[in-house]
Amino acid sequence: MKNLLTIAGSDSSGGAGIQADLKTFSAHGTFGMSVITAVTAQNTQGVFAVENISPDVVGAQIDAIFTDIEVDAVKVGMVSQTEIIKIIAEKLKKYKFKKVVIDPVMISKSGYHLLEPEAKKALIEELVPLAYVVTPNIPEAEELTGIKIDKFDDMEKAAISIKSMGAQNVLIKGGHLETEATDILYDGEKFHYLKGEKIPTKNTHGTGCTLSSAIAANIGRGLSVIDAVKGSKEYIIVAIENALQIGKGVGPTHHFY
Numbered sequence: 001m002k003n004l005l006t007i008a009g010s011d012s013s014g015g016a017g018i019q020a021d022l023k024t025f026s027a028h029g030t031f032g033m034s035v036i037t038a039v040t041a042q043n044t045q046g047v048f049a050v051e052n053i054s055p056d057v058v059g060a061q062i063d064a065i066f067t068d069i070e071v072d073a074v075k076v077g078m079v080s081q082t083e084i085i086k087i088i089a090e091k092l093k094k095y096k097f098k099k100v101v102i103d104p105v106m107i108s109k110s111g112y113h114l115l116e117p118e119a120k121k122a123l124i125e126e127l128v129p130l131a132y133v134v135t136p137n138i139p140e141a142e143e144l145t146g147i148k149i150d151k152f153d154d155m156e157k158a159a160i161s162i163k164s165m166g167a168q169n170v171l172i173k174g175g176h177l178e179t180e181a182t183d184i185l186y187d188g189e190k191f192h193y194l195k196g197e198k199i200p201t202k203n204t205h206g207t208g209c210t211l212s213s214a215i216a217a218n219i220g221r222g223l224s225v226i227d228a229v230k231g232s233k234e235y236i237i238v239a240i241e242n243a244l245q246i247g248k249g250v251g252p253t254h255h256f257y
C-alpha cells in the first residue's frame with residue numbers, strides 16, 4: 001500500500017479540498033492522510049466562511065505524520081496565508097521530501113480568495129520551488145507569471161516562467177480555454193500536449209483538487225510524471241462526465257472505487 005498525504009483545506013460540501021483528495025487517493029488504491037490548513041464553510045453555491053488553522057498546528061500535523069509513517073507522495077492544495085506556506089515549506093525541507101505535487105489554489109470558481117492576495121509572493125518563493133509537479137490552471141498561471149494567456153504559445157511561455165521559479169515539472173491546465181481542454185506539461189526540455197475536449201457540464205466543483213491528488217497518487221505508485229499526468233487526465237475526464245447534480249449550484253466530480 002502506498003501512503004499519500006494531502007496538505008489542504010476542508011470543503012464542508014465534500015466536493016473539493018481535503019475531501020476530494022482523500023476520495024481520489026482511495027480510488028487510486030492508496031492510503032490517504034491529511035494535514036488540514038483551513039476549514040471552509042461551503043456548498044455547491046459558494047464559500048461562506050474560512051478559518052485558517054494556526055501555522056503551529058499545521059506544522060505539528062506534518063511532524064506527526066513524517067515522524068511515524070512513510071510517505072510516498074504529497075499533494076499541497078489550499079494554503080491560505082504566508083505563515084502557513086512558510087511552515088509547510090520548512091517541514092518539507094526538514095524531511096527532505098521531494099515527491100510533492102503543488103496545486104497553486106488561489107480563487108474558487110465561486111470567486112472566493114482561498115489564498116490571501118499578499119501570500120502570493122510566499123507561494124512563488126517558498127512553495128513553487130519545492131514542486132516536483134505544479135498544476136496551475138490558466139488564471140493561476142497568469143497570476144503567477146503576469147503573462148496573459150490566450151493561446152498555446154502563451155501557455156508555453158508561462159510554463160517556462162514557472163519552471164524558472166524552481167518547479168521541476170509544470171502542468172498548465174487548459175480547462176479555461178474556449179474551444180478545448182488541452183493541457184501542456186513542461187519538463188524543462190519538452191512540451192507535452194495532452195489533448196482534451198470540453199465536457200458539457202456545469203458540475204465541475206473540485207476538478208483541480210481531484211486532478212492534482214490523482215497525479216500525486218500516481219507518482220506515489222511509482223509512475224513517471226508523464227504517465228502520472230496522462231492517467232490522471234483520464235481519471236478526471238470520467239469524474240467530470242459522472243459529476244453529481246447535487247445542491248443548487250455547481251455539483252462535484254464523482255469518484256469511482
Ligand code: PLP
Nearest residue numbers: 009016017078105108109205206
Ligand atoms: N475549497 C477548497 C478547500 C479548495 O481547496 C478548492 C480548490 O482547490 C476549492 C474550494 C475550489 O473548488 P472549485 O473552484 O473547483 O469550486
